[in-house]
Amino acid sequence: MEDYALVMKDVCKDFKVLNRHEGLKGSIQDLFSRDYKTISAVKDVSLNVKRGEIIGYLGPNGAGKSTTIKMMTGVLEPTSGEILVNGKVPYKNRTENCENIGVVFGQRSQLWWSLPLIESFKLLRDIYMVPKNEYNDMIELYKSLVDIEPIINKPVRQMSLGQRTLSDILAAFLHNPAIVFLDEPTIGLDVSMKDKIRSLIKGLNKEKNTTVILTTHDMGDVDALCKRIVIIDKGTKIYDNDIEHLKSYFGSYRTLHMRLADDTWESMLIDEKETDIMDVIMRKQKETKIKDIRLEEISTEEVIKKIYEGDAA
Amino acid sequence: MEHVRGLAFYTKLYRKILVQDLKTKMSYRADFIISTIGMIMTNLSGFVTFLILFRNFPTINGWDYYHMLFLYGFSLVALTPVQCFFDNNWNLRFMVYSGDFIKYCFRPVNVFFYFISEVFDVKGLGQLAFGIGTLVYSWIHIGLPVSFMIILKLIVFLITASLFMIALMNAAAATCFWIKNSGYVMVIMFRFKDFAKYPASIFSGIFKVIFTFVIPIAFVAYYPSLVILDPDNVPLLSLLSPVLGILFFYLSYKFWMLGVRKYDFTGS
Amino acid sequence: MNPRKLLALTRAGIMESLQFRLGTFVTLFANLIYLVLVYYLWKAIYASSGVDVVNGMTFTDTMIYLILATSLFNFLEMFVVWDMSRSIQSGKIILDLLKPMKFRRYTFWSYSGSHVVSFFLTFLPTFVVVMIITHGAIHMGLNLIWFVIATVFALLINFNIEMLVATVCLYTESTWGINIVKETIVLLLSGASIPIAFFPDKLKTVVEYMPFRGVYDIPLTILLQKNGSDTLEGLLPMFLFQLIWIVILTAAGTLFWNYSVKKITVNGG
Ligand SMILES: Nc1ncnc2c1ncn2[C@@H]1O[C@H](COP(=O)(O)OP(=O)(O)OP(=O)(O)O)[C@@H](O)[C@H]1O
Numbered sequence: 022m023e024d025y026a027l028v029m030k031d032v033c034k035d036f037k038v039l040n041r042h043e044g045l046k047g048s049i050q051d052l053f054s055r056d057y058k059t060i061s062a063v064k065d066v067s068l069n070v071k072r073g074e075i076i077g078y079l080g081p082n083g084a085g086k087s088t089t090i091k092m093m094t095g096v097l098e099p100t101s102g103e104i105l106v107n108g109k110v111p112y113k114n115r116t117e118n119c120e121n122i123g124v125v126f127g128q129r130s131q132l133w134w135s136l137p138l139i140e141s142f143k144l145l146r147d148i149y150m151v152p153k154n155e156y157n158d159m160i161e162l163y164k165s166l167v168d169i170e171p172i173i174n175k176p177v178r179q180m181s182l183g184q185r186t187l188s189d190i191l192a193a194f195l196h197n198p199a200i201v202f203l204d205e206p207t208i209g210l211d212v213s214m215k216d217k218i219r220s221l222i223k224g225l226n227k228e229k230n231t232t233v234i235l236t237t238h239d240m241g242d243v244d245a246l247c248k249r250i251v252i253i254d255k256g257t258k259i260y261d262n263d264i265e266h267l268k269s270y271f272g273s274y275r276t277l278h279m280r281l282a283d284d285t286w287e288s289m290l291i292d293e294k295e296t297d298i299m300d301v302i303m304r305k306q307k308e309t310k311i312k313d314i315r316l317e318e319i320s321t322e323e324v325i326k327k328i329y330e331g332d333a334a
Numbered sequence: 335m336e337h338v339r340g341l342a343f344y345t346k347l348y349r350k351i352l353v354q355d356l357k358t359k360m361s362y363r364a365d366f367i368i369s370t371i372g373m374i375m376t377n378l379s380g381f382v383t384f385l386i387l388f389r390n391f392p393t394i395n396g397w398d399y400y401h402m403l404f405l406y407g408f409s410l411v412a413l414t415p416v417q418c419f420f421d422n423n424w425n426l427r428f429m430v431y432s433g434d435f436i437k438y439c440f441r442p443v444n445v446f447f448y449f450i451s452e453v454f455d456v457k458g459l460g461q462l463a464f465g466i467g468t469l470v471y472s473w474i475h476i477g478l479p480v481s482f483m484i485i486l487k488l489i490v491f492l493i494t495a496s497l498f499m500i501a502l503m504n505a506a507a508a509t510c511f512w513i514k515n516s517g518y519v520m521v522i523m524f525r526f527k528d529f530a531k532y533p534a535s536i537f538s539g540i541f542k543v544i545f546t547f548v549i550p551i552a553f554v555a556y557y558p559s560l561v562i563l564d565p566d567n568v569p570l571l572s573l574l575s576p577v578l579g580i581l582f583f584y585l586s587y588k589f590w591m592l593g594v595r596k597y598d599f600t601g602s
Numbered sequence: 603m604n605p606r607k608l609l610a611l612t613r614a615g616i617m618e619s620l621q622f623r624l625g626t627f628v629t630l631f632a633n634l635i636y637l638v639l640v641y642y643l644w645k646a647i648y649a650s651s652g653v654d655v656v657n658g659m660t661f662t663d664t665m666i667y668l669i670l671a672t673s674l675f676n677f678l679e680m681f682v683v684w685d686m687s688r689s690i691q692s693g694k695i696i697l698d699l700l701k702p703m704k705f706r707r708y709t710f711w712s713y714s715g716s717h718v719v720s721f722f723l724t725f726l727p728t729f730v731v732v733m734i735i736t737h738g739a740i741h742m743g744l745n746l747i748w749f750v751i752a753t754v755f756a757l758l759i760n761f762n763i764e765m766l767v768a769t770v771c772l773y774t775e776s777t778w779g780i781n782i783v784k785e786t787i788v789l790l791l792s793g794a795s796i797p798i799a800f801f802p803d804k805l806k807t808v809v810e811y812m813p814f815r816g817v818y819d820i821p822l823t824i825l826l827q828k829n830g831s832d833t834l835e836g837l838l839p840m841f842l843f844q845l846i847w848i849v850i851l852t853a854a855g856t857l858f859w860n861y862s863v864k865k866i867t868v869n870g871g
């Protein structure tokens with residue numbers, strides 16, 4: 022048990038919301054109504070995460086990812102089930118739990134809005150009581166991983182979204198937590214910033230053996246960072262294993278790219294067990310000239326899409 | 335590794351945040367000036383209202399002009415801490431509504447402290463000066479004695495009074511954890527405090543109880559100031575007010591924290 | 603402008619206000635408590651003065667005046683200044699500026715729904731309570747209609763003042779400061795904290811010409827049938843006063859807004 026950074030057992034979370042009616046008349050009715058309905062945002066999710074792992078926590082919009090993370094961080098109390106983070110129940114020991122975790126929530130900055138980043142770091146150092154030498158080492162490590170010069174003296178309010186996210190991630194690792202939760206850290210960022218952030222996370226994970234739980238809709242993040250993925254849909258866990266395992270599940274699938282006469286590329290996903298690839302090419306060739314062909318294994322993106330669409334066995 | 339965070343830790347941290355906050359405030363001079371003007375205007379207009387009232391009615395419930403002025407000054411000073419240290423409560427509603435409030439829950443420090451420490455508002459100091467001026471002026475005209483003991487008493491009971499004010503605003507702000515769009519609760523609570531500068535003896539019956547123990551505006555000036563104004567027959571409630579003040583503050587804090595626990599953090 | 607579009611905004615506003623149901627009840631409750639405070643204070647004040655009529659106002663008159671002024675205040679309360687500065691600071695204002703409608707008009711109609719709701723849920727109940735405790739001291743006749751008209755005018759004046767002040771938010775982030783200046787000036791000079799009848803003559807003359815009187819004092823004077831407002835000759839100058847200020851403030855507000863909006867720097871990203 023002690024070896025796990027995070028353990029979840031049959032965790033459920035329900036929200037009680039008012040059943041709202043439509044229209045103006047409905048609104049007036051709602052004023053006095055007691056008609057509640059229960060939303061099960063998370064249903065019976067169990068999960069074990071080893072130290073140093075990076076887990077991709079995936080699922081379509083509204084699947085319950087953020088809700089799960091809120092429970093792991095001790096902000097929300099599960100309706101039922103058990104959670105242990107670093108061997109402790111997070112919502113019962115919120116303060117102690119917070120000492121050993123780092124959190125980044127997508128586009129919400131947790132830093133002091135009008136302070137220069139370095140001042141925020143210093144305050145965080147005091148809050149987490151980080152010894153001076155450890156703090157300095159961390160800053161040195163940051164410097165070796167990303168170029169922090171352009172942002173270190175900037176107030177957060179004046180930063181671009183990408184710089185802000187970067188700052189937030191740096192802040193989340195500052196006190197060298199055992200586990201870091203990243204909820205959609207690359208949302209809205211450009212390609213090069215995404216790259217930077219991915220290599221930063223990877224580097225920190227490697228250097229400090231930090232466990233990382235990451236939710237994202239960008240399979241590039243998953244490819245770059247995660248060996249293991251967990252997928253939930255409508256609150257229920259539907260997959261939990263290595264990403265390679267999942268891909269081999271779809272091992273007979275290939276993506277066929279064809280460059281046509283007008284130089285446009287056409288792509289299609291083919292299950293070799295059902296369709297012969299040569300047949301497809303030949304049929305196409307009868308319609309138009311094919312200039313070039315590329316055959317690829319199924320991409321993570323497509324695997325995940327198939328799973329969200331309910332094709333998984 | 336686990337840390338114990340005691341009073342010394344919080345004091346030091348608050349000081350550091352405060353210094354940083356003041357530094358940035360200095361860079362927004364225009365805002366500072368506007369806020370200060372705002373503060374002066376409120377006080378002036380409060381004072382004008384007071385003068386107009388006394389022009390038409392020379393006494394209220396047996397309280398004459400200078401005694402009323404004393405109460406008025408007392409309530410102004412008692413209001414200062416809430417203005418200076420607890421001003422972030424005014425932002426609570428927006429934070430909770432938008433979901434941004436969640437950021438205060440990820441740190442290994444007390445959520446209430448962390449939230450409140452974020453804003454220190456200098457503009458309350460102007461009000462302090464105004465209040466002290468009024469207090470001194472009426473003090474002289476009433477002919478109250480000056481001694482070390484009486485000043486000490488004054489300070490203790492001013493702190494007491496401000497505890498009640500803080501408690502009121504805390505509780506009002508915390509309603510937003512249950513009531514979306516509760517901005518009005520704070521606005522009206524802030525307006526209730528205008529009645530603190532009148533003697534609580536104007537109330538009777540059930541409302542006397544309500545305004546003493548439920549919405550304790552009677553404690554924001556009236557009861558604590560009686561200790562100074564009428565030292566020969568101080569009511570029991572005045573003597574108890576420091577204890578009650580701490581109790582009310584504690585209850586409001588608990589209520590605030592309960593709100594944090596109950597709140598279900600909308601938004602992703 | 604298509605009136606259907608505007609009414610759609612009103613309707614959306616009503617529905618949005620009703621969403622916050624607990625808030626609605628609490629507001630009503632808080633108003634009743636405020637009413638009690640005003641009642642006790644002025645009862646004590648009149649009791650200590652020993653006379654029944656001060657400056658032409660009886661205790662009942664003063665009570666009705668102040669309570670209704672407060673509930674008018676809630677009814678007119680718009681939070682435009684707060685909302686505007688929020689959306690400027692978060693950068694959301696861009697979205698509002700992109701709406702296919704003049705910004706001022708869009709704002710006005712968006713708030714109209716919440717006015718409708720607060721009229722029914724705060725003003726009307728307070729009015730009924732006042733009727734009951736004063737045993738029908740308010741005359742029920744044509745004055746009610748004049749009162750409603752004057753209130754609509756008051757709403758327009760108030761909206762324009764709010765917008766003018768909110769525009770200042772484009773230049774500074776000190777929302778609190780700006781808002782408190784507005785609030786104290788409006789409350790004092792409109793007679794919402796002390797009836798204008800009690801003001802010293804000099805101040806009274808100044809206040810007479812200011813727009814703030816058009817927000818609370820005129821509707822309430824008309825409702826209470828004071829100052830000759832029970833005759834048409836008395837009424838007309840009051841309405842005229844309100845209308846002139848609506849025109850002046852609308853013109854000033856539009857100019858100021860159009861000028862300022864070009865200068866805004868938008869936060870966020
Ligand atoms: N505070 C709340 N009150 C009521 N329902 C909620 C609340 N928070 C979340 N939900 C509901 O719970 C479900 C899961 O939401 P959650 O935010 O966890 O999804 P998510 O997986 O993070 O989605 P996304 O990828 O869009 O961020 C949704 O149906 C959502 O509407």
Ligand SMILES: [Mg+2]
Nearest residue numbers: 086087088602
């Ligand atoms: Mg989410």
